[in-house]
Amino acid sequence: MSGNGRPGPLLAVESVRVTFGAVQALTDVSLEIRRGEIVAIIGPNGAGKTTLLNVISGFYHPSSGRILYEGRDRTRLGPADVAALGIARTFQNVALFKGLSVLDNVMTGRLPKMKGNILLDALYWGPAMKQELAHRAFVERIIDFLEIEAIRKTPAGRLPYGLQKRVELARALAAEPTLLLLDEPMAGMNVEEKEDMCRFILDVHDEFGTTIALIEHDMSVVMDISDRVVALDYGRKIADGTPAEVRNDQAVLDAYLGVAH
Amino acid sequence: MDVLHGLVAPLSDIAASPLFFVEVLVGGIAAGLLYSLVALGFVLIFKASGVFNFAQGVMVLFAALTLVGLMDRGVPAPLALLLSIAVMIALAFAIERVVLRPLVNQEAIILFMATIGLNFFLEGFGEMLWGANVKRLDVGIPDTSFRMAGILVNRLEMAAALTAAVLVTILAVFFQKTRIGRALRAVADDHEAALSVGIPLKTIWVVVWSVAGLVALAAGVMWGAKSGVQFSLSLIALKALPVLILGGLTSVPGAIVGGIIIGVGEKIAEVYWGPLVGGAIENWFAYVMALGFLLIRPQGLFGEKIIERV
Numbered sequence: 170m171s172g173n174g175r176p177g178p179l180l181a182v183e184s185v186r187v188t189f190g191a192v193q194a195l196t197d198v199s200l201e202i203r204r205g206e207i208v209a210i211i212g213p214n215g216a217g218k219t220t221l222l223n224v225i226s227g228f229y230h231p232s233s234g235r236i237l238y239e240g241r242d243r244t245r246l247g248p249a250d251v252a253a254l255g256i257a258r259t260f261q262n263v264a265l266f267k268g269l270s271v272l273d274n275v276m277t278g279r280l281p282k283m284k285g286n287i288l289l290d291a292l293y294w295g296p297a298m299k300q301e302l303a304h305r306a307f308v309e310r311i312i313d314f315l316e317i318e319a320i321r322k323t324p325a326g327r328l329p330y331g332l333q334k335r336v337e338l339a340r341a342l343a344a345e346p347t348l349l350l351l352d353e354p355m356a357g358m359n360v361e362e363k364e365d366m367c368r369f370i371l372d373v374h375d376e377f378g379t380t381i382a383l384i385e386h387d388m389s390v391v392m393d394i395s396d397r398v399v400a401l402d403y404g405r406k407i408a409d410g411t412p413a414e415v416r417n418d419q420a421v422l423d424a425y426l427g428v429a430h
Numbered sequence: 431m432d433v434l435h436g437l438v439a440p441l442s443d444i445a446a447s448p449l450f451f452v453e454v455l456v457g458g459i460a461a462g463l464l465y466s467l468v469a470l471g472f473v474l475i476f477k478a479s480g481v482f483n484f485a486q487g488v489m490v491l492f493a494a495l496t497l498v499g500l501m502d503r504g505v506p507a508p509l510a511l512l513l514s515i516a517v518m519i520a521l522a523f524a525i526e527r528v529v530l531r532p533l534v535n536q537e538a539i540i541l542f543m544a545t546i547g548l549n550f551f552l553e554g555f556g557e558m559l560w561g562a563n564v565k566r567l568d569v570g571i572p573d574t575s576f577r578m579a580g581i582l583v584n585r586l587e588m589a590a591a592l593t594a595a596v597l598v599t600i601l602a603v604f605f606q607k608t609r610i611g612r613a614l615r616a617v618a619d620d621h622e623a624a625l626s627v628g629i630p631l632k633t634i635w636v637v638v639w640s641v642a643g644l645v646a647l648a649a650g651v652m653w654g655a656k657s658g659v660q661f662s663l664s665l666i667a668l669k670a671l672p673v674l675i676l677g678g679l680t681s682v683p684g685a686i687v688g689g690i691i692i693g694v695g696e697k698i699a700e701v702y703w704g705p706l707v708g709g710a711i712e713n714w715f716a717y718v719m720a721l722g723f724l725l726i727r728p729q730g731l732f733g734e735k736i737i738e739r740v
């Protein structure tokens with residue numbers, strides 16, 4: 170990992186505010202993601218979790234506040250540039266290339282790592298071919314790692330939901346991200362699939378040293394796998410600490426259970 | 431009774447002289463591949479950006495005008511070809527910057543309207559630069575026929591068909607095998623997901639419009655060599671429409687097969703059944719075929735069948 174040992178958090182979100190018309194989706198949210206940790210972002214529906222992920226990955230731009238990645242300001246970058254920096258993500262509603270095979274989907278995730286001459290590439294010649302093969306080897310490793318060898322040639326759109334989520338994770342991993350953002354990786358899964366996904370997330374973390382931020386609703390999952398939990402409610406951060414601390418936090422309990430005013 | 435006889439009689443003509451039928455077939459395939467080439471320009475742009483490029487036909491005209499204009503001014507042919515390629519690529523950059531980028535995330539119909547504007551701009555701009563009179567384009571291949579295995583074949587048509595076939599093969603490999611091809615297919619499939627894996631949309635659009643420009647140049651050279659470079663060249667885009675309906679708007683193989691079916695179909699109809707209604711059915715028969723086809727397979731031969739999940 171190139172980033173290891175450098176001081177400061179990997180990603181810092183500083184007083185970020187996002188508004189859609191009159192709606193304040195995020196209000197002065199600040200948080201840090203440190204190298205090598207697994208952070209869970211929790212909160213009731215509409216708390217601004219996905220908006221936060223969209224801001225980090227460059228799909229939305231904050232109306233005020235800053236985002237620092239490895240100490241550098243990258244508030245204004247678009248999604249493609251953010252991906253090139255080493256931040257990969259998955260989506261709440263799986264956003265795979267449905268008509269492409271699983272292998273092609275994962276290879277597409279490898280694009281930020283591929284460089285080369287467009288002309289040679291167009292001719293599929295010399296270095297372009299060699300490069301393709303090298304990347305292909307890495308992608309096969311990811312495919313083995315996530316145990317999706319059997320479906321490599323299947324168009325992604327034909328797979329059951331749980332597997333699509335796994336393929337999407339594979340596509341994100343193909344870019345060898347430093348920071349991996351997962352938007353509800355376990356939504357809509359049964360217990361068995363959830364356990365598999367948990368195992369994969371932990372394995373990815375151990376094997377590649379990837380820093381992971383994930384949005385999750387299932388509290389037992391959150392408590393099991395995360396080093397730190399950040400809670401949002403109505404676009405504000407209401408808690409930030411170890412799973413045990415956040416679980417007993419009064420503001421978090423109020424947010425989830427409601428409170429008499 | 432007479433009508434029925436008229437409809438059936440050509441079948442016996444076909445049986446009577448199969449060699450002539452093969453000649454008609456070959457001519458149809460040759461013409462069809464040229465339609466394919468124009469249709470391919472539409473498919474490429476539609477796949478990658480969801481835009482139906484109304485200006486594709488004028489791009490053919492513009493490319494051919496540029497080439498002929500340069501050659502008329504004494505530029506040697508190979509250099510003129512390279513310069514024309516450069517002009518088409520420059521045009522792609524300009525279109526991305528001036529038309530596509532400001533309209534990103536707009537409705538498809540807005541982009542379609544923009545390409546109509548582009549159509550008239552390019553038409554006027556081309557005529558302003560190179561003049562509006564008919565120009566002859568000499569590619570060094572005579573428009574004469576020779577006999578091959580007893581079949582009469584036109585040299586120019588044969589060269590055009592071969593070039594089209596080679597170009598189409600290269601494009602197919604480019605789309606299926608290369609990194610950029612994969613990125614193109616990814617963008618065509620899901621814009622948002624493509625962005626999230628770091629595919630720069632702007633670059634993809636420039637590449638796609640450049641390729642569409644090159645395809646337009648190839649089509650322009652071949653049609654221009656046959657019938658002169660003039661305004662009516664832009665009307666071959668209309669011939670690409672039935673091809674697109676037949677092959678599907680999103681399929682490269684569809685554009686090729688569709689082009690051949692249309693080319694062969696209209697040739698056979700013209701030669702054998704044309705006299706029945708006084709000829710000249712070649713001009714509209716393609717549309718009738720396309721309409722008939724729409725009734726059976728609205729998504730085209732190879733188009734994606736859209737199934738909405740509810």
